[in-house]
Amino acid sequence: MANKLFKHYAYKIMIYFLVIVILLYMVGPFVYMIFASLYDKRSFWTWPPKWPDEITISAYDWIFKYTNFTTYYINSLLVAFVSMIINLFISSLAGYGLARFKWRLNDLIMKIIIFTYIFPFFGLIIPIFRLFYNLGLYDSLFGLSILYAIFNMPFNIIILSGFFQMFPKEIEEAAKVDGASNIMTFLKIVMPNIVPGIITAALFHYIWCWGEYYFAAILISKDALRTLPPALYSLMRGETVFYRELLAAASMVAFPALIITLLTQKFLIKGLTAGAIKG
Amino acid sequence: MKKIASDTKSALFFILPAIICLAFIYFFPIFLCFYQSLTDESLLRETSNFIGLNNYFRLLNDADFYRAINNTIIWAFTSSFLQALIGLGIALILNQEFKGRTVSRVLVILPWTTPIIVICVLWAWLFAHPAGIINYLLVASGVIGQSIPWLASKSYSLWITCFVWTWSSTPLFVIAVLGALQSVPPSLYDAAKVDGANAFQIFRSIVLPHILPVFSVMFTLRLIASFNHFSTIFFLTEGGPAGSSETMPIFIFRRFWKEYDLGYAAAASITNMALMYIIWSSYSFLRGKLLGE
């Protein structure tokens, strides 16, 4: 009995120990980042490192005072959101089409989509730039949204078609027997049932957009239209390095993701698994 | 017969919007990229000449190209394996019963949801030499005698970038495995316990079969993503020092933006794609054999 109890506690202690190690590894750097962004200037720029003389939010003040941080933030959110809607609409259609209908070219199309997914994107920059410029989508947030929506399409089509394959075909056929058209079946029967999948794809897309740097740097030049990653880059690689302020900005950029993950955690875990099995 | 025709039509209806979109951003630019790879187009000129396969021959004689290929393969496979292993370990631990499980599950996802530039800012600062906290702690605790220039040394830079990328994408595996673990019926565990199976046996005969499909798909996707990954290395070392952490995407980037050699960069892109396609299809073939799909 005592032995069993001992075993139980040893097991518990081991689990907690491991969990603490994991959290230190995955979250520790973030905690340190936030702590460092609260240093005062003089203590931050000292070597060897020392405890701060005072804890201050002056770095955050600086970010809001000297950069259009709020604008960048709103732009990033806007682009992520608009492109997410376009992307989800088109790629769920395509995912459904690829998963459900026996069209001879489906395999070929899937192959092509995988091809596009593995293509290194530098080869695409100049043609895309020209195209967007000619369409008047250069230096426009809408243009960037469209680009993001389409650029991430292969991945989301792959993920979503996995979901559609998972959905039992019998239910759809029952609906069709009742006289519903393809599009009605898709909207009324299939879509509501794969909400976890849609949310997974949406989250993936959001995270990709939120961090995308290269196209944002090439396609946007006006300061009022910048998104966060290029803005951070200019703090990082400017003539003067504002590292303390950069860490403050970085802490704020990392923040919304946490909220979204919190809200969608349940769906995410279910969704990714289901989507990935057939993907 | 009629069913087939309507299937084709409906499929077309659903797929066509995506195809048109992809044509703009992918098919046409890839087509153009292929054409450019046969010319000597440069960013510094307005005209270009058709030079056939010369860019490809040049590529085959370029020692930097082989180094980049080598680095890419090492980088992508190492980071994918590490992501898979660490992700699996973390998921198995987070699947146990303990207080604060939900919170830790959410917190662990954090590195993945954070933009890669933030992650690079953070780690570049932690790994700085000599004034970086990691060096400071290691020297102060006596683990190393001299501080190490992590990001500026031939022997470490590739591994450090690999580590940072691994760190930031491990959560994907954690999520995937956690999800798969939830699909294991609890009764299976009980039955195994009654039979007196130990932890390893339970893992092998119950857990593994359930997570393997997800795991292998995840691995493929991460492998492709790692092969094409650019940002981490770009922000941390830009392929340096002296090209020691230069992978294919960085190689293409440098030909493109530092030497303005569009044709050559295009040839490298096409070659890279072909190479990846070979790796990818042999991998899926292997996976099909192993999993009996």
Added chain:
Amino acid sequence: MSQETKRIGRRTFINYASAIIATGVIVGTATYFAAPKGEVTVTAPGTTVTKTVTTTLTEKPTVTPTTTTPILKGDLEFWHSYTQTVRIDAIKEIINKFTSQHPDVKIEQVVIPWGQAFEKWLTSWKTGTGPDVQSGTVSVFYGMQRLGAATPIDDVFKSLNPSNFPTAFIDGLTINGQIWALPIYSVGHQLIYRRDWIDEPPKTWDDLYEIAKKNTDKPNKYGWAMALNETAGLNQLHLWMRMNGGEWFDKDGNINFNTKQNIEAVKHMMRLFWDCSPEGLMTKGTAYRAELTKGYIAMTTEAMGWFITDCATAGITDKEILEKWMCAWPPIGPSGDKKDARTWGDYKEICIGAKRPYQDTAKEFLKFFYQDENYVSFINSMPLGMIPCTYSGQQLALKHPKYEYFKEYVPIILDTTNTSDEYGIEHGYNPYCAIVQTGYVEEMLQKIALKELSVEDGVAKIDAKLREMLEEEKKKQ
């Protein structure tokens, strides 16, 4: 399933397949070839009036005749890479003043970090967009000019009292008898050292090495700081080369890199790097300057005025700077001659982009920018960090209180600035000077630093590659 699908006729299959491929290719090609065909410049005989016709897919062709109407209009983009907030704010103020006089004009600052500047500019040039007003390094400007992306601005220059500009600057920006850009500021690099650690600045290279060595106690104290990435490596290499009488190009514009002087300079650099400098700085660019503010580095070469700006970011007071740091002339190398010694100098120009619709407004803005009051307000946003390029501007700028406060530094800063030059333009205008900056030189320096190459081999390789690139560039005419 597979049996059923096989029944699709071959014709159907081909139809759909070709339909998809055709959509992609046709749509793409159509948009691609409908690209702007560049600018059509129509010069009416007997006049100097230039009409610029720009065609794009979406806009109707716009004709902007060059007239002297006082009412200015247009949306301008001013591209530069001055990321410090003090400079951005100073430019913003000038723009606000200008637009309050001309309500129909809008000017936007586009700040591009150095790392991106050239690629951003090249993409825009390749696609026919681009800046209306551009400010950057002289070598990038030469590239721009050679590729036809800049516009001559003789008229602006004439209206600005030409005798106000030192001829040395103007000579470098005069191409084919026309002025293409105006000098905006220049500043030379000095030897910066900790005066509380080092009593006397070194007089020879060996002396410098000994002092650096003596002040090195890794990992808490380093005698020297050297970054080898981006332009930072080039800057120091150039400085030591020129201090030793070396050069990149000879007087006839041929590469002359593989010389005794340059090998000595690289050896000197590497000795400092290996024994006295933190290796971690190898992959850093000019941002390595920030490391100085952490107070563990004894010496380096940098621009004192810039360092003072960095100190403000790091919370170091002016008083502390004066107590701790001092600047001096870098020592002259064994093969160098005091008379020919040069340091590295930062030369920035400002020019007006070609192919843009509102060139007159841009020119007016340039004139406005160079009015003493505005010009000096920009220059003094970073006191001691930018030396004005007009005589009247210099007189005004030196009245700033910081010049009085740091009066110990001022003579050395002015002296080094006056005897500095940039890579590739040691002998004046050189359209090919940008080949030095493709990143190859830095990569070789890194290889030498990592001991993959000997100094002699490295220098020979740089020389060979530069010659090859020069040949290539000349072919592209």
